[in-house]
Amino acid sequence: MKTLLYILSVLAVNAPVAFCHWNYDRLIVNGQIIGDPYQYVRRSNDSNTPLQNVNSTDLRCNSGGESGASTLMYTVQAGDKVGFGVAATFGHPGPQQVYTSNAPAAAADYDGSGGWARIYSLTTSYNASAGQGDGILKWATYRMQTFQFTLPASTPPGEYLLRAEGLALHAAHKANGAQFYVRCAQIRVTGNGDGSPGPLIEFPREYHWISPGVLILAFWSRLSNYTAPGPSL
Numbered sequence: 001m002k003t004l005l006y007i008l009s010v011l012a013v014n015a016p017v018a019f020c021h022w023n024y025d026r027l028i029v030n031g032q033i034i035g036d037p038y039q040y041v042r043r044s045n046d047s048n049t050p051l052q053n054v055n056s057t058d059l060r061c062n063s064g065g066e067s068g069a070s071t072l073m074y075t076v077q078a079g080d081k082v083g084f085g086v087a088a089t090f091g092h093p094g095p096q097q098v099y100t101s102n103a104p105a106a107a108a109d110y111d112g113s114g115g116w117a118r119i120y121s122l123t124t125s126y127n128a129s130a131g132q133g134d135g136i137l138k139w140a141t142y143r144m145q146t147f148q149f150t151l152p153a154s155t156p157p158g159e160y161l162l163r164a165e166g167l168a169l170h171a172a173h174k175a176n177g178a179q180f181y182v183r184c185a186q187i188r189v190t191g192n193g194d195g196s197p198g199p200l201i202e203f204p205r206e207y208h209w210i211s212p213g214v215l216i217l218a219f220w221s222r223l224s225n226y227t228a229p230g231p232s233l
């Protein structure tokens with residue numbers, strides 16, 4: 001009986017988990033994984049279920065990620081190499097992008113309703129060995145467990161949300177079929193950056209179900225080019 005209860009409780013906890021899905025759960029700074037899962041990255045309350053309604057405010061920091069009250073903030077320097085660790089692996093083809101949003105006050109109190117700058121976008125390269133009719137694009141983050149990028153050296157000091165956005169395209173040839181995997185980390189940026197990150201966009205509103213890169217013209221394995229959604233970097 002005890003064993004049965006244990007199995008049932010494990011099933012209850014794990015039931016919504018799909019194994020091709022992923023979460024960003026840890027921050028990476030200058031090559032080091034920092035802290036425990038969700039110490040600096042806001043949790044969501046929907047396991048690893050992707051977002052498919054681009055009109056939802058959940059597109060900012062995921063469902064349940066509106067507040068960072070139970071999340072710590074990590075200090076990084078503008079120009080540092082930053083990244084995210086992925087719980088499980090990117091199980092679907094698609095781009096990986098990162099946005100930052102400057103918090104008006106404490107990052108932990110900020111819901112992400114302000115402006116976001118796109119600072120990183122990793123999409124595809126050509127697969128030179130692919131023949132006619134094969135998938136000729138290599139998806140950069142497909143099956144990866146981490147990714148890293150440079151936090152622009154011009155980023156002004158302050159508290160920010162750092163938003164990782166993975167976009168799975170395997171059903172994106174259908175309306176609302178694109179799957180967004182989103183998490184926000186809380187960072188304090190130090191240094192002498194004096195740029196003004198932008199152009200700034202808002203979530204929702206920036207992406208429409210019909211935006212190029214959200215709705216794709218052909219099944220993903222048949223694409224010969226891909227442009228990710230979002231403003232200029």
Ligand SMILES: *[C@@H]1O[C@H](CO)[C@@H](O)[C@H](O)[C@H]1NC(C)=O
Pocket residue numbers: 052053054055176209
């Ligand atoms: C999102 O909003 C657009 C524009 O108002 C609308 O056409 C679309 O049906 C909405 N999508 C969903 C999933 O509600």
Ligand SMILES: *[C@@H]1O[C@H](CO)[C@@H](O)[C@H](O)[C@H]1NC(C)=O
Pocket residue numbers: 045046063064065066
């Ligand atoms: C997740 O949290 C949001 C608000 O923070 C709430 O609206 C939603 O119902 C919650 N979802 C679940 C599955 O608990």
Ligand SMILES: *[C@@H]1O[C@H](CO)[C@@H](O)[C@H](O)[C@H]1NC(C)=O
Pocket residue numbers: 127128129130131134135137138139
């Ligand atoms: C590149 O194309 C070859 C030949 O079709 C295929 O076997 C291989 O899996 C492709 N590589 C990637 C990363 O898509």
Ligand SMILES: *[C@@H]1O[C@H](CO)[C@@H](O)[C@H](O)[C@H]1NC(C)=O
Pocket residue numbers: 217218222223224225226
């Ligand atoms: C990009 O891919 C789409 C869909 O496969 C195709 O219709 C379009 O002609 C391609 N554009 C270029 C510039 O290759």
Ligand SMILES: [Cu+2]
Pocket residue numbers: 018020021091092
């Ligand atoms: Cu999946």
